Amino acid sequence: DVKVTQSSRYLVKRTGEKVFLECVQDMDHENMFWYRQDPGLGLRLIYFSYDVKMKEKGDIPEGYSVSREKKERFSLILESASTNQTSMYLCASSFGRGSYEQYFGPGTRLTVT
Amino acid sequence: GENVEQHPSTLSVQEGDSAVIKCTYSDSASNYFPWYKQELGKGPQLIIDIRSNVGEKKDQRIAVTLNKTAKHFSLHITETQPEDSAVYFCAPGNYQLIWGAGTKLIIKP
Numbered sequence: 001d002v003k004v005t006q007s008s009r010y011l012v013k014r015t016g017e018k019v020f021l022e023c024v025q026d027m028d029h030e031n032m033f034w035y036r037q038d039p040g041l042g043l044r045l046i047y048f049s050y051d052v053k054m055k056e057k058g059d060i061p062e063g064y065s066v067s068r069e070k071k072e073r074f075s076l077i078l079e080s081a082s083t084n085q086t087s088m089y090l091c092a093s094s095f096g097r098g099s100y101e102q103y104f105g106p107g108t109r110l111t112v113t
Numbered sequence: 114g115e116n117v118e119q120h121p122s123t124l125s126v127q128e129g130d131s132a133v134i135k136c137t138y139s140d141s142a143s144n145y146f147p148w149y150k151q152e153l154g155k156g157p158q159l160i161i162d163i164r165s166n167v168g169e170k171k172d173q174r175i176a177v178t179l180n181k182t183a184k185h186f187s188l189h190i191t192e193t194q195p196e197d198s199a200v201y202f203c204a205p206g207n208y209q210l211i212w213g214a215g216t217k218l219i220i221k222p
Contacts, residue, residue, distance in 0.1 A: 004156070031208075042117075042202060042212035043157070090156050100145045100208060104156025 003027070004105035006091050012111045019078040021108050023091030029103075030096035032074035034058075034066060037088040037107070049074055081112045115140040119203055119213030127221050132193055134216045136203030137185040143205040146179055148188045151200045151215070160201075161188070193220050 007022035025032065031050055035043040035058075045058030047066040055066050063085060067075045074093075078085055088109050092102040116139040126132045136146075147162035163170045163177045163186065170177050174193075179186040186205070190197055198220045204210035 035212075040122075040214055042119075042214045043204075044212070045209070048209070092156070098208075100206070100210070101147070101159050101162065102157075102210065104158065106154065106156055 006105040021076040025093040029093035031094040033092040125219040138205040
């Protein structure tokens with residue numbers, strides 16, 4: 001079974017802090033994604049990556065950056081956390097181009113105070 | 114940009130009855146039409162999907178139907194059970210998915 005793990009289930013940070021969210025997948029998937037999920041808005045794509053050291057902006061990249069130094073790991077970075085970044089963050093992976101099914105981690109609920 | 118609408122936002126059905134959730138989309142380039150189920154405390158999980166060259170697909174109690182001309186597709190769940198209670202998302206697209214806002218399905222015992 002594909003397993004996508006996220007470093008924390010719950011995280012509380014202060015405004016202005018630098019925040020790292022880590023995601024690891026164990027199935028040698030090419031593609032990895034970061035979403036945020038807010039009530040009534042579905043999932044919104046922040047960044048995605050098709051290969052190591054490659055990244056592309058999604059629909060809402062402002063205030064975020066990402067890092068993919070190894071194939072299995074995709075990190076989301078909040079350079080200076082703000083209260084409007086309080087949300088559920090979901091990481092996903094998929095096998096590769098032409099394979100569209102995404103496998104999700106359990107999510108990290110981030111609260112910025 | 115691409116627009117995806119999902120209806121209804123909440124659906125309450127009696128156990129054993131059927132449930133239907135509809136998704137409309139605007140991007141005619143979409144060629145992949147999945148439905149995901151999200152249970153409390155978990156990430157979404159694919160339950161059924163269909164490609165644009167197929168009109169209907171069935172897997173036991175769940176089915177997806179696609180009307181590409183009208184740009185909508187639907188999730189059908191028959192003989193609903195308590196474990197079907199969850200939030201369901203449509204996410205049409207291709208290598209990138211555009212997610213609907215979700216439908217909370219409540220199964221009444």
